[in-house]
Each structure stands twice: as C-alpha cells, then as structure tokens.
Amino acid sequence: MRRDVTSALSLAASGPARLVLSVAVADKERAEEALVVTQDGRELEVNELRDARGTRLHTCDVKKGSVDVSYRATVRGQSEPAPVTDMDLIEYLRPSRYCESDTLTPTAVAEAGGRSGLDLVSHIGSWVGTELAYISGSSRPTDGAAETYMTRRGVCRDFAHLVVAMLRAMDVPARLVSVYAPGLSPMDFHAVAEALVDGEWWAVDATTLAPRQSMVRIATGRDAADTAFLTTIGEPLNLESMEVTATVDSLPSDDVREFVRLS
Template sequence: MRRHAAALLEFDVAAPAEFVLSIAVSRLYDAVTDETLVVTQNGEPITVRELDDRHGTRLHLCDVQEGRVVVDYRAVVEGRIGPAALDEIDLVRYLRPSRYCESDTLFPTARAEFGGLEGRDLLAAVSSWVGAHLAYVPGASAPTDGAVQTLLDRRGVCRDYAHLVVALLRALDVPARLVSVYAPGLSPMDFHAVAEAWVDEQWHVVDATALAPRQSLVRIATGRDASDTAFLSSRGGAVTVASMRVTAVVDELPTDDVAEFVSLG
C-alpha cells in the first residue's frame, strides 16, 4: 500500500510566536520517502527543530515573526506498520477522564447503552450509536467543546465524534485514545481524527463518522484527546489560519466494514 500525504497551511501571525506543528507522519513508519517540511515567512525559510513525543508522534518547532507564515509538508508512506505496542502506563493514562473526554460524567450513559457488551460487539455498538446520535456539521462545535457538550448538541466534526467514542469506552473500562491521521477517501479532505481502543490485546480503530476507510489511514499524532494531537499549537502572538489544503491519496482505496476489527497501520 502506497499513500501520499501533504498539507499546505498559511497562517497570519499578529506578533512574534513559537509554532508547534504536529503534521508529520508518525515515526513508527519505517518506509517514509520523499518527505519534506518547509516553513517560510516572506519567502525566506525558517529553521525548524524536531522533538519526539509519545507513540511515535513528531513535533516540529519554529519561531516566527509578525506576518504570513507558510507551512508545506509532504511524504510518501510505503506499506503498513505492525500493531501498535502497549506500555503498561497506557492502561492507566487512557482510562482516565481527560480535558475533552469526560468519561466520569458519561459513566451512566455508557452503562445504560452498552452494559454487557464486550470486544468486537462493543466497538461496533459504540461506533454505530455515536454515528446515529450525532450529525456531522462543519463549524458547529467550538474548539473548547468536549464529549459532554457534543452529546448535548448532537452535532460536531471528526474530533467531536472521536472524543465521544473515547469517553464512552473509558467509562466502560476500555483504554481508549485519540489519533490524528491523514485519511485517503475523506470528503471534504482535511486532517482527520479517530479513536483507538485496546481490545483483545491490540489497538483497534473506531471511526464513528465512517467518512474514510480505516485500513488506509496514516497516523500522525496519538494522545489523550485533541489537546495532545492538534496540528498547531502556539504561544506568543495571536495566530489565525489563512488557508489550509490537506491531501491524502492511496494507490487503491479499500472497502471498510464498521463491524470488523481494523488496526491503524
């Protein structure tokens, strides 16, 4: 399987700031070719430094000045990676409530809707339930909305769907986490967010939006929720997105079945 991933982002910066970008494919992939990440301001390249985060997440940091900043990333990913490993601490970290996944608040809902289900049946049920109870509405949610607000509003975008899935699974004592991905077949094309759940000694992808086949997703960042996986965080001057174009293409788009186990590779 060969997948092409790219992102062309333009930002307007009001005052000097530090960028932390999370758009590069995960270090877990061995066969990444033709990879470039270029940050420019006023046509001049800016020095970028790389840091490693958990689960193969790569962060790219740079200092920018007031004005327009352009970020151009592209890579080709060959083949698939093996099943993601589990650190013992993951069984603690990904069972706890987090900023956007209030599993403690959603405990009664999770038990009432999915009590008694396990394994494949549980993941399929949660995915279908969230997909049926939410409407995908671009721009409908605020950046600070968590799973509880999403359920009350009954609408959102991919990160909102994933947050609700993660919160419900954690409430059922299933370790779950959020993953940002490049998603071939996604429409409209953008960065995408899905959930991963630890079931039967392996991480499995849950995507309640069903907007792209899970088999061809490309991992970018992995964490507790969107606070760990945002494509940009910054400190300093205010930053606004001027334009964004994300591309994800696979040589052959697979067929997906929500009832089947799929591991992100």
Template sequence: MKRTASARLEFDVAGPAEFVLSVAASALYEQRAEEALVVTQDGAPVAVRELVDQHGTRLHLCDVGAGRVLVDYRVVVEGRLAPPPVDELDLVRSRRPSRYCESDTLAPTARAEFGGLTGRDLLAAVSSWVGSHLAYVPGASAPTDGAVQTLLDRRGVCRDYAHLVIALLRALDVPARLVSVYAPGLSPMDFHAVAEAFVDDEWHVVDATTLAPRSTLLRIATGRDASDTAFLTSHGAAVTVASMQVGAVADELPRDDVTAFVSLG
C-alpha cells in the same frame, strides 16, 4: 499499500510566536520513501527542530515573527507499520477522564446503553450509536466543546465524534485515545480524527463518522484527546489561519466493514 499525504498551511502572525506543528507522519513509519517539511516566513526559510514523543508523534518547533508563515509538508509512505508496542502506563492514562473526554460524567449513559457488551461487539455498538446520535455539521462545535457538550448538541465534526466514542469506552474501563490522521477517501479533504481502543491485546480504530476507510489512515499524532493532537499549537502573539489545503491518496480504497477489527497502520 502506498499512501501520499500533504499539507499546505498559511498563517498570519501578529508578532513573535513559537509554533509547535503536528503535521508529519508518525515516526513509527520507517518506510517513508519521500518526505519534506519546509517552513518559510515572507519567503525566507525558518529553522525547524523536531521532537518525538512516546507514541511516535513528531512535533516540529520553530520561532516566527510578525508576517505570513507558510508550512509545506509532503510524505510518501509505503507498506504498513507493525502494531506499536503496548505501554502499560499508556493503558492507565487511556482509561482516565481527560479535558475533552469526560468519561466520569458519561458513565451512567455508557452503562445503560452498552452494559454487558465486550470486545468487537462493544466497539461496533459504540461506533454505531455515536454515528446515529450525531449529525456531522462542519462549524457546529466550538474548540472547547467536549464529549458531554457534543452529546447535548447532537452534532459536531470528526474530533467531536472521536471524543464521544473515547469517553463512552473509558467509562466502561476500555482504554481509548485519539489519533489525528491523513485520511485517503475523505470528502471534503481535511485533517481527520479517530478513536483508538485497546481490545484483545491490540489497539483498534473506531471511526463513528465512517467517512474514510480505516485501513488507509495514516497516523500523525496520538494522545489523550485533541489537546495532544492539534496540527498547530502556538505560544506568543495571535495567529490566524489564512488558508489550509490537505491532501491524502492511497493506491487502493477498500470497503470498510465497521464491525471488523482494523488496526491503524
């Protein structure tokens, strides 16, 4: 499978700031046929340095000043990556409550709704339940909303769906984490977020929004929740998003059976 992804982001910066960008395809993809990341400020190039975390997430750091900052990224990935190695420490972290995934608070709900289910049946049931209990409403949630607030509001966007899925699975002792992705077939096009659950000795994608085929998703960042996977973290002066264009296409868009296991590759 050949996938092409791109992002063009413009920011207005009030003063000196450090950017931590998370827009590049995961380091786990070795077959990156083409790739370029360019950061400029008011037309002048900005030096970028790369860090890679334990999940293969590539973070790009740069220092900027007051003015308009433009981030341009494009990648072409051919083929699929092999399942990443299983990290026992990651499995421990992925069962714990986190900032946006309050699995301890939602444990009674999880046991009442999904008690007795395991494996494929559990993932399908949680995905269906979250998809039927939430309405996808852009702009309906606040950046600080977690899974509990999402369930109370019964609406949100992709990260909210993923947080609720993760919290419910962790409440049942299933390791679960969040992945930011490029999503061919997504409409309207944007960065996308899905859950990943560790079942039968492998990580499998759970996307309760059902907005894009899971087999085409291109991994960007992996973490406990959205606090680990934001496309931009800034330190210093105030930063405002002026414009954002995201693109993702694949040479095929297969149908997605939500009851089937799909690994993110």
C-alpha cells in the same frame, strides 16, 4: 499500499512566536517526506521532537509577518501494530479535558447493555455514528464529549471524543488519533478513536467517512488537546488558509463490522 499526503498552511504572525506543528506522519521510517517553513521568502530552521506517545512535533521560531508551512510525504506499506505499555492501561482510562468519561458513565453503562470487549467497541462505534449528525461548523473548539452527547451533532473530533469517553467509562482504554485519510470528503485532517482490547489497538471511526485501512497516523493522545495540528507560543497568529490532501493507489472498501489497526 502507497499513500501520498500533503498539508499546506498560510499563517499571519502578529509578532515573535514559536510554532509547534503536528503534521508529519508518525512512522518516519516508511516515509519519504519534506517539511518546509518559509517567511518572507526565507526558509526557517525547523527542529523535530518526539513525545511520549510517538507523535513527531516540529518547532519553528517566527517573527511578525506571513508564514507558509508545506509538508508532503509518500508512505509505503503498513506500520507494525501500535505498541501497548503499562501506562496506556492507566492514562487512557482516565477522564480528560474533552473526554469526560466520569460524567458519561451512567449513559455508557445503560447503552453497553452488558457487552464487553470487541463487541462493546463495535456497538459504541455504531451507536455514536447513529446518534450524532455530522455537521461542519456545528461545534465549538472547547466542546467535549458531554456537550456533544447533549447536542447530538459535531465533526470528526466530536464523534471520536464521544467514542473515547464512552469506552473509558466502561473500563476500555481509548484514545484519539489524528490521521491523513484518503477518500475523506471534504478533505481535511481527520480524527478517529482507538480502543485497546486483547492487547491490541483497534481503530474506531464513527463517522465512516473514509476507509480505516488507508489512514496514516499523525498524532496520538488523550484527546484533541494532545493532537492539534498547530500550537503557538508567544504573540497571536492567524490561520489564513489550509489545504490537506491524501490519496492512495487503490482505495479499499471498509466493512464497519471488521476490526482494523491503523497504519
């Protein structure tokens, strides 16, 4: 399987700032890639960091003016299964900023109906997909899973947050992953959940908007606070435009009843 992905950001910096970008694919070994940041026609120095969850972050210092970010990658084959650590069994069971599993515990217990393991994971993914309406622009950046449950609408990150919170409430470690998603329409960065069952991480996409088999991992974390594609430190910065593309040589079909690992 070959995936070709790109992302392009046009930014306006009001003064000196540091950009923290999370647009590069996580598995560098299988990617042919290029990341370029320019300002006033000059290419800027970009430094790479890797966080404890395996996410590749790129930092760059800019001054006042227009900034352009361009990333492209060709990814071939499939990654090894995501590793499992002892910390995963603690960190991804705790409530987090956007996944208030403690608040949603009574709801999760009632909805679980005695289910456990992969049966529970499948049921919660289907339940969230049925209960929520996907409406672009319907949620605020500060909304968490509890607010999503109350309003019953949102975008991909809201669907993923509710899945994660409900599973954690039932003692299933769960986390959020940002991905490039061939087949997604409209095209954008996409967010899905991962659940840890029987020693393996399984992808859950309650939106069912793109096949999980061809998704490419970008960032992994407790919730959207850990997976933002852009963070700025310093003076304010405006996102003027953004374009994301993701294609695959042969788009697979995705049976929601099957359990799939992310690439």
